[in-house]
Amino acid sequence: xxxxxxxxxxxxxxxxxxxxxxxxxxxxxxxxxxxxxxxxxxxxxxxxxxxxxxxxxxxxxxxxxxxxxxxxxxxxxxxxxxxxxxxxxxxxxxxxxxxxxxxxxxxxxxxxxxxxxxxxxxxxxxxxxxxxxxxxxxxxxxxxxxxxxxxxxxxxxxxxxxxxxxxxxxxxxxxxxxxxxxxxxxxxxxxxxxxxxxxxxxxxxxxxxxxxxxxxxxxxxxxxxxxxxxxxxxxxxxxxxxxxxxxxxxxxxxxxxxxxxxxxxxxxxxxxxxxxxxxxxxxxxxxxxxxxxxxxxxxxxxx
Amino acid sequence: xxxxxxxxxxxxxxxxxxxxxxxxxxxxxxxxxxxxxxxxxxxxxxxxxxxxxxxxxxxxxxxxxxxxxxxxxxxxxxxxxxxxxxxxxxxxxxxxxxxxxxxxxxxxxxxxxxxxxxxxxxxxxxxxxxxxxxxxxxxxxxxxxxxxxxxxxxxxxxxxxxxxxxxxxxxxxxxxxxxxxxxxxxxxxxxxxxxxxxxxxxxxxxxxxxxxxxxxxxxxxxxxxxxxxxxxxxxxxxxxxxxxxxxxxxxxxxxxxxxxxxxxxxxxxxxxxxxxxxxxxxxxxxxxxxxxxxxxxxxxxxxxxxxxxxxxxxxxxxxxxxxxxxxxxxxxxxxxxxxx
Numbered sequence: 001x002x003x004x005x006x007x008x009x010x011x012x013x014x015x016x017x018x019x020x021x022x023x024x025x026x027x028x029x030x031x032x033x034x035x036x037x038x039x040x041x042x043x044x045x046x047x048x049x050x051x052x053x054x055x056x057x058x059x060x061x062x063x064x065x066x067x068x069x070x071x072x073x074x075x076x077x078x079x080x081x082x083x084x085x086x087x088x089x090x091x092x093x094x095x096x097x098x099x100x101x102x103x104x105x106x107x108x109x110x111x112x113x114x115x116x117x118x119x120x121x122x123x124x125x126x127x128x129x130x131x132x133x134x135x136x137x138x139x140x141x142x143x144x145x146x147x148x149x150x151x152x153x154x155x156x157x158x159x160x161x162x163x164x165x166x167x168x169x170x171x172x173x174x175x176x177x178x179x180x181x182x183x184x185x186x187x188x189x190x191x192x193x194x195x196x197x198x199x200x201x202x203x204x205x206x207x208x209x210x211x212x213x214x215x216x217x218x219x220x221x222x223x224x225x226x227x228x229x230x231x232x233x234x235x236x237x238x239x240x241x242x243x244x245x246x247x248x249x250x251x252x253x254x255x256x257x258x259x260x261x262x263x264x265x266x267x268x269x270x271x272x273x274x275x276x277x278x279x280x281x282x283x284x285x286x287x288x289x290x291x292x293x294x295x296x297x298x299x300x301x302x303x
Numbered sequence: 304x305x306x307x308x309x310x311x312x313x314x315x316x317x318x319x320x321x322x323x324x325x326x327x328x329x330x331x332x333x334x335x336x337x338x339x340x341x342x343x344x345x346x347x348x349x350x351x352x353x354x355x356x357x358x359x360x361x362x363x364x365x366x367x368x369x370x371x372x373x374x375x376x377x378x379x380x381x382x383x384x385x386x387x388x389x390x391x392x393x394x395x396x397x398x399x400x401x402x403x404x405x406x407x408x409x410x411x412x413x414x415x416x417x418x419x420x421x422x423x424x425x426x427x428x429x430x431x432x433x434x435x436x437x438x439x440x441x442x443x444x445x446x447x448x449x450x451x452x453x454x455x456x457x458x459x460x461x462x463x464x465x466x467x468x469x470x471x472x473x474x475x476x477x478x479x480x481x482x483x484x485x486x487x488x489x490x491x492x493x494x495x496x497x498x499x500x501x502x503x504x505x506x507x508x509x510x511x512x513x514x515x516x517x518x519x520x521x522x523x524x525x526x527x528x529x530x531x532x533x534x535x536x537x538x539x540x541x542x543x544x545x546x547x548x549x550x551x552x553x554x555x556x557x558x559x560x561x562x563x564x565x566x567x568x569x570x571x572x573x574x575x576x577x578x579x580x581x582x583x584x585x586x587x588x589x590x591x592x593x594x595x596x597x598x599x600x601x602x603x604x605x606x607x608x609x610x611x612x613x614x615x616x617x618x619x620x621x622x623x624x625x626x627x628x629x630x631x632x633x634x635x636x637x638x639x640x641x642x643x
Contacts, residue, residue, distance in 0.1 A: 125366055188407035195362055196421040196472065197393035206420070210411045 034291040037284035044281060048096045056089040060244040069258070069267040079269045081251075082258055087273055090246040095277065097240065097247035101162045102228040106173075106220050108166025109227075113173035114216060118204055121181035132178070135171035143168045144233065151239045158241055161234065165227050176219050180212040214296030221289035225282045232278060248274040307378055309512050310336040310359070310480060315372035315382070317351075317358045317536075324585040328354040330536045331372070334529075338479065339510040341503075343523030343544070345559060346533035349581045352516045353402070355533070356482045358382070359514070360399055361389045376480070394421045398478035400502075402485040404465035408457040414441075415453035418472050425476045440471040445501060463494035467501070474505060481506065484516045499526060520556070521563045524548060529617075532556045535582050535592035538611065542618035552614055552625035555593045591623070599624055 047054070057063065057076075062084025070079045078087040113135075120128040150164050184190065185208065193207050234240040235249020236256075243250055255271030317329040329351045336342050344352045357363050359374055361381055374382040376397065381389065401407035409417060418440060419433035428436060434453070441449035444467040457465055466486060473481060483502060487495035503526050506513050517523055523530055523544070530547050532540040532555060540553040551557055558577045579596040582588050588595060594604040601624060609621045 188401050188403060189409045191362060192399070192401055192407045192469070192472075193409070193420075195360060195393055195399045196475075197390045197395070197425055198420070199390070202424075206412070207409055211409070 030291050030295055034288060037287045037291075040280060040284045041288070044095055045099060047092045048099050051089075051092050051096070054092070056092060057086040059085060059089040059093040059246050061085070069265055069270075071269055078273050079267075081254065081270050082265055082267060087251075087270065090251060091248070091273055091277055094246035094248045094251055094274065095281075097158060097235070097245075097249075098228045098231060098278070098281065100158060101165060101231040101240075102224040104162045105165040105169060105227040105231075106223040108163060109169030109173045109223060110216070110220055112167060113170030114177040117174040117177035118181045118208060118212075121178045122185050122200070122204055122208065131174070135174045135178075138168070138171040139175070144230065147230070147234065148237065148239055151234065156234075156239055156241060161231065161240055165230055169223055169227060173219070173223060177212065177216060180215045181208055184208055184211045214293060217296070218289040218293035221285045221292070225285040225289075228278065228282060228285075248278050252278075307375075308335040309338045309377060311373070311375040312359060313373040313375075315355070315358060315374060316370070317354050317363065318369050319367050320369065321367075321585075325369075326584045327587065328536050328584060329358060332531075332533075332538050333372075334531055334538075334541065336480070336512050336514065338512055339506075340529070341506065341513045341515060341527040343527035343530040344514060344516045344533060345518065345520055345523055345530060345556075347518050347559070347577070347581065349535075349584075350533040351536035351584075352518075352533050353484055354536075356399070356484050356514060356516050360393075360397055360482055361386075362399070394473075394478065395425050395476045396478055397480045397482065398473040398476070399482040399484065400466070400469050400473045400486045403489045404462055404469050405489055407469055408465055410457055412456075413453070414455050414457065414460070414468055418453075418468070418475055421472065421475050436475070437471075440475055441468070443505065444468070444471045444474075445497075446471075462490050463498065466490060466494075466498050470498070470502065470505070474509070477509065478511065480512045480514070482514045482516070485518070486515075487517075487522070495522075502526075518559075519563065520559050532559070535587060536584060537592060537621065538619075539593065539622070540620040541611075542620075546615065546618050550614075550618075550627050552618070552620040552627045553593075553622050554597050554599050554626060557626060558596075558598075591621070 062068075062080070063086075064084050066075065066084055067080055068084050069082055070076055072079050076086045076088065078091065080086055081090070116131060120131050147164055147168055151161060154160055154164070190203060190207050193203050198207070231240055231247070232249035232252065235247045236253045238250070238253065240249055241247050243254075251274040252271065255267065255269075255274065258265055258267040258270055260266070312335070313333050315329060315332045316327070319326040319328060332351075332355060334342060344355060346352045354363070358368070358370055361374075361384060363370065370382055372382065373380060376392065381392065408414075415434065415437055418437040419428075419430070422428045422433040422436055423430075438449045438453060441452060446452050446464060446467055452460065452464070452468075457468070460468065466489075470486075481502075486502065487498050490498060499522060502513065502515075505511070515523055515527060520530075527544050529543050530541070531538050532547075532553060534555050540547070540551065540556050542551075547556065551560070555577075561575045562577060564574055577596060582592050582595065588605070590603075590605040590607055591597070591600070591609050594600040597604065603623050607623075609623045611619045611621045613619045614625070614627060
């Protein structure tokens with residue numbers, strides 16, 4: 001999951017804009033850019049959910065009377081690929097794969113990694129040591145290689161991939177949530193709550209969770225982005241959902257074969273559009289994560 | 304309720320297991336506390352007073368703290384009692400006001416939520432009843448416009464206000480024993496006096512017992528019935544407040560008293576500090592723990608640890624050459640009367 005570090009180059013540029021917008025710390029605003037990004041993701045999700053209802057051509061079956069490898073135009077807004085299929089339709093249907101794997105993968109990771117992390121960081125002791133060591137061991141493993149190995153044995157259905165990626169994301173989420181919980185678990189207000197007779201469950205849910213929620217939310221969004229890239233990588237290697245079902249990753253692969261003209265045809269658009277769609281989705285996720293983090297950061301240092 | 308004292312602590316010792324060895328934070332502390340009385344626990348940082356108060360309350364981590372001896376609340380042994388059992392006592396019988404009001408409130412929960420929480424858990428009050436009680440508590444602790452403060456977040460209140468809120472939370476379920484661990488350390492001097500007066504007043508109103516932990520002898524001088532002075536985890540002197548200030552026996556108590564700046568002192572006069580540092584609690588010195596810093600220490604002090612001896616009924620001290628000993632040759636002028 002080394003993609004995580006690459007993601008932050010986007011937020012560096014963002015940080016500058018943010019610094020200007022946050023000159024006045026008393027009135028925090030999320031800003032227009034944040035809402036544009038939220039809108040873009042919302043649009044992606046709505047289109048993915050309603051793809052069947054939209055007047056889109058069949059994504060898997062080309063119209064052989066239509067143009068082949070067409071550029072953007074009125075008949076096909078984003079053009080067609082080498083099999084006469086509508087690229088817009090394939091992009092929208094393909095986004096389902098990215099969104100499902102991204103969001104559900106992160107959710108699985110959060111449940112498998114985040115929940116034990118909170119309990120473990122609060123209770124400490126041997127179980128914490130064991131889980132912590134375990135997470136190091138799994139993280140030391142090259143996740144992509146492991147996922148590729150498992151996928152090639154177990155199969156590449158959408159839900160299997162989601163589950164596998166979720167499981168491999170869990171240790172990373174475990175570490176982040178554990179570290180974040182640890183920084184609050186030893187604070188006086190937790191001890192104060194305990195001294196007032198609050199049960200462990202109550203302390204976890206009412207004292208610790210609200211404090212680490214901002215971290216969890218923004219890190220989950222970054223996890224979603226990372227997982228989408230990972231799924232794209234798998235699809236590019238032909239290890240995600242199988243063609244003709246579209247996914248951004250396998251579209252990228254198809255596009256890459258048409259780039260050099262080796263097949264006797266060239267179609268740059270088939271590479272540009274899925275790459276652009278993925279880029280916009282990822283940058284939106286990262287911007288939202290970053291903005292939310294600073295928005296929720298009510299650290300008293302600023303006051 | 305039994306007739307005995309509310310709280311009996313007997314030979315309480317606490318040690319922490321660390322990688323460097325066992326830290327003996329509290330060694331053989333005994334005291335009793337009656338309903339409605341106040342006990343002052345005095346000592347400098349690292350003397351074990353916070354550990355003592357947390358051990359009494361049962362708040363120390365079970366994994367690292369080894370606790371021996373006995374703590375009886377109302378006749379029931381509560382030292383090393385399981386958390387489920389303690390949870391029934393916490394808040395309704397024993398409550399604690401913590402040292403730093405800046406960190407002991409949850410930053411992301413509204414004040415109102417934090418006060419009503421124990422009311423709902425322990426007293427099973429409804430939401431409306433809890434809110435009513437909370438507002439009256441906020442009023443009792445002297446918070447202006449409690450209705451607005453009820454909705455506020457801790458960051459919107461000043462340190463003094465937050466400590467008042469902490470006191471309101473601790474008192475919510477009308478405990479019979481309140482432990483106040485340096486309740487005014489993080490506050491400025493004028494607010495300190497207000498908070499201490501508030502605590503004393505609430506204590507009188509509710510006939511509550513209180514353990515007031517502090518490093519400042521001046522704070523406990525007028526607000527306690529009995530004082531124990533701790534040094535390096537040991538009780539070095541214990542006496543009723545009036546007796547202690549009239550005839551203190553332990554040089555450490557005197558040193559603590561001398562280190563309080565006095566208003567009568569000329570301005571820019573040098574602050575009196577106790578030379579040196581408290582001893583290493585992993586390898587405590589063989590003799591009297593205070594001997595390396597004691598201005599009156601003699602050879603015997605470095606060699607043998609003095610036992611706690613009773614000078615008068617209720618007044619015990621651990622010193623080979625107490626200040627009260629009329630035969631002392633090297634005794635300097637006695638400190639002037641306390642103006643606390």
